[in-house]
Amino acid sequence: MEKVAIGIDLGGTNLKGIILTEKGESKHVTRIPTEAEKGGARVMENILTLIGMLVEKNGGTDSILGVGIGTPGFIDQDGLMLGGAENLPGWKGTQVFAPIMEKYGLKATGGNDVTVTALAELRFGAGKGVKNMVCFALGTGIGGGIALGGKLYKGSHGMAGELGHIVVETNGLQCNCGQKGCVERYASATGIVNLAKSLCTDPGVTTPFAEELRKDPSQVTSKMVYDYVAKNDYAAVSVHKTATDMLARAVGITLNSLAPDRVVLGGGVMMAGDVILDAVKENTKKYCWPAIYERCDMTIAQMGEDAGVMGSAAMVFDEFAGK
């Protein structure tokens, strides 16, 4: 019987679930509301409900190797939520694996929701065949994922990969984490928008982008910034230069530390594509050893929306297959 794995991606709004084969074929995808606002216990109930729906679709648990959970924050190897998921009240302290074993007799494993997308890239996307890979996911914040020796590196207690909090500017912009100058203050979607706002509120900046921004600053997105970068708008390009220089500083630090074969840039911001990739590539030269730089390539993530559930399910094959 072909073995499959269940992958669950826990988002602030939706719980998404998949049944995946080892080759990465999706047998079934479902989503239900997370109901995060109703607290950790309710979220756990909903996860169990979703697993039940997937088990039913699969015709029972016999062929299911286990369940992989991708969650915001830190989940340790025993399934305990250690924190770091501020948008899920009451989720910290939840024991995630035990109820799954109890209700369905299925083993479970877990990882940070961004970190597991790196595994999806490694198995099925931009990292196929790569041994050592570092991913930066440029979304609302910046998350990271590290794969070493062809395997996802979760770190002690599942906490590795907080690459968005590499400080790239001494005494720079204040970050939620308490530090100043974290790369996510500059190169995440939020960071790019804030850079644009603070540049363009100066009425002396009179480019078309700045004029549009001043009409309604609340409507600015990183996509809008990059639409104007494509038109070579001076103000938008200036924001782009800062964001990609800051990101390159963080990339350079990971190159000097880990000497990966490949760096993968993903997340919503990367919809802008090569303009960001090319700038980060060029800037990273300044921020690491040439011998390391020359032997590392850089590319854009390939996995789409399903990266979270697929990476979560892939953990199951990596950790439970043959055991």
Added chain:
Amino acid sequence: MEKVAIGIDLGGTNLKGIILTEKGESKHVTRIPTEAEKGGARVMENILTLIGMLVEKNGGTDSILGVGIGTPGFIDQDGLMLGGAENLPGWKGTQVFAPIMEKYGLKATGGNDVTVTALAELRFGAGKGVKNMVCFALGTGIGGGIALGGKLYKGSHGMAGELGHIVVETNGLQCNCGQKGCVERYASATGIVNLAKSLCTDPGVTTPFAEELRKDPSQVTSKMVYDYVAKNDYAAVSVHKTATDMLARAVGITLNSLAPDRVVLGGGVMMAGDVILDAVKENTKKYCWPAIYERCDMTIAQMGEDAGVMGSAAMVFDEFAGK
């Protein structure tokens, strides 16, 4: 027959060799001059001579599992020197493993000389039983070593662990590597001495340490700085505060990235001991996630002078045993 490994530590002045058992018992240690100034080919000849001496002491090659080489710079998995060893002219481009196989029929492996000391700590010293560990070696420069999942992590092409070049101060002091503000400009022995010189050349600084420094700035060492730190000399303490704050910034970045169980501080500077450890521990709190900080301890390296040869030999057991 009990298997042993040969470890070679390639220094600018001496080549050191060891015959080591898997338990870490040293059967024999020898050293001969490197003769670095005579070029890469001569250095390779001398390595072969040293291996010959160790083979003879061992009574032949039968019990020898292989040879591990710790070298400055980057050596790849095939034994090719990729560079980064500026004090060894003509060493870049040397093929190190093939001549050893040819002359003695022994397999060889290699690693950066600092990185392999991390393996010595992991197997025999401050990292025994630890899964994920990061070492900072505070010497003339700052080197690094990373062990993950209980194994030395060399990175692609053996280039991981350049932790001395994590930038900790934007537009900071110029580093040889081309960047500005690398941690080794502040927290290596050289960095500490330079901080002391630039502080104390100001005649307005009138502490006993500053007075002594001004008598002959060329005689200042990091040890002297720490002798005065012990006497609570204001100027020396000020240098200490800067150095340990800068080091903590780099440590914080590695914690957020890798979430290790343990950080090990070693190298000559750490002769000063707990005063540095305690300050770095305290300062690191500011530079990473509390959940990660709380689960990582920090300690001083335990291996002495033989860390290089022992780590080099330990690579042999890790990579060739059971094969």
